[in-house]
Amino acid sequence: MAINQARLWSRLHELSQFGKQASGGVTRFSFTKEERQAKDLVMTYMKEAGMTVREDAAGNVIGRKEGSDNTAPAVLIGSHIDSVPEGGIFDGPLGVLAGIEVVQAMSEAAVETVHPVEVIAFIDEEGSRFGFGMIGSRALAGTLLPEHLQQTDQNGITIAAAMQESGLHPDEINKAARYSETVKAYVELHIEQGKVLERAGQPAGIVTGIAGPLWTRWTIEGEAGHAGATPMNQRKDSLMMALQIIQFIEEETKKYTNAVATIGQISVKPGGVNVIPGETTFTLDLRDIEERDRDQIEEAITSYAQSLCADREMNIKIEELQRVAPAPCSKEIRAVMEEACLTMSLEPIFLPSGAGHDGMQFNDFCPIGMVFVRSKNGISHNPSEWSSEEDCGVGASIIYETVLRLTT
Ligand code: GLV
Ligand code: MN
Numbered sequence: 001m002a003i004n005q006a007r008l009w010s011r012l013h014e015l016s017q018f019g020k021q022a023s024g025g026v027t028r029f030s031f032t033k034e035e036r037q038a039k040d041l042v043m044t045y046m047k048e049a050g051m052t053v054r055e056d057a058a059g060n061v062i063g064r065k066e067g068s069d070n071t072a073p074a075v076l077i078g079s080h081i082d083s084v085p086e087g088g089i090f091d092g093p094l095g096v097l098a099g100i101e102v103v104q105a106m107s108e109a110a111v112e113t114v115h116p117v118e119v120i121a122f123i124d125e126e127g128s129r130f131g132f133g134m135i136g137s138r139a140l141a142g143t144l145l146p147e148h149l150q151q152t153d154q155n156g157i158t159i160a161a162a163m164q165e166s167g168l169h170p171d172e173i174n175k176a177a178r179y180s181e182t183v184k185a186y187v188e189l190h191i192e193q194g195k196v197l198e199r200a201g202q203p204a205g206i207v208t209g210i211a212g213p214l215w216t217r218w219t220i221e222g223e224a225g226h227a228g229a230t231p232m233n234q235r236k237d238s239l240m241m242a243l244q245i246i247q248f249i250e251e252e253t254k255k256y257t258n259a260v261a262t263i264g265q266i267s268v269k270p271g272g273v274n275v276i277p278g279e280t281t282f283t284l285d286l287r288d289i290e291e292r293d294r295d296q297i298e299e300a301i302t303s304y305a306q307s308l309c310a311d312r313e314m315n316i317k318i319e320e321l322q323r324v325a326p327a328p329c330s331k332e333i334r335a336v337m338e339e340a341c342l343t344m345s346l347e348p349i350f351l352p353s354g355a356g357h358d359g360m361q362f363n364d365f366c367p368i369g370m371v372f373v374r375s376k377n378g379i380s381h382n383p384s385e386w387s388s389e390e391d392c393g394v395g396a397s398i399i400y401e402t403v404l405r406l407t408t
């Protein structure tokens, strides 16, 4: 194995201490003390790997190792270091640390690349804090707009204010944008977060494409009232309405093979035991590999909800939080990854990604490629998320062999 699997494994655990919860899971949101500590440790690792290190205007940490031709476009290896609430230790950090390991292993083996290699630890892929994710990768691709920075967290703090608080300059965010001519490809190692590889008995696989998440926030306005004194046929109960809509969302989504819908947050106002909920708000995360299918579901559930609310004289507001197009992985990079697997006597196996990843933001920017590592029981976004040391090593080695072929 070209990479040092034990070093990668020990760094994964060392990095996981920032934001570690009693459950064993990690809560590490963007622009927090925990994230800062994680970024500092990543910078230390990058320096140990022989890279020059900087932080860009968005707060992404970038390590760079020059090639023999510094005018040649760079190969980027990236992932994120934020987490969901009570997330696992692998989702994101594995890709960042594997990138660093690849560069360090190349340096130790005195591999001379022609193209520069950059490793990027992106800020806020998950969107857990602001309901808006992939902030760092959008900034790098030049698609992060000033209005995006006005999205707020649960305390009403905007992304712009949180950036400022951590010493960044939100009005200079466009300085994080790169020219696509300076980038040859983007590759990422990630845990699968599903059971395909486990069922196939394979340690790692090559990603064919990434499903696109559409995030919306739905607010239904009914009428608060007395829970005891209001007969059932005289209510405008916003929660009962929301439940009907949510049930329809489930039924509609199940008609499509690859579509998934999740109501991850729901809240009612005013929130009294004996008060009919006057206002109900919930979020919807709707995804599909096929944008057309996702559009059809969106259309069906929106018109159902609007007509039901109109019939019962309730207001409904649907606010778009983020709409990310599904992203196919580059055929050329997939072929290089296949060759990498064969070099390692590994059967190449191909699978789609239901989860979103930073690489999606580079779909119109540069060719992207991803490798997945087998997840134990397919569990992720959960403290018991797990992949073995050996599987992480295999995944990082595929990235090594891929980057070697893309840079030399
Ligand atoms: C990130 O993990 C996402 O797919 O929401
Ligand atoms: Mn995740």
Ligand code: MN
Residues within 6 Å of the ligand: 080, 091, 092, 125, 190, 356, 357
């Ligand atoms: Mn992730």
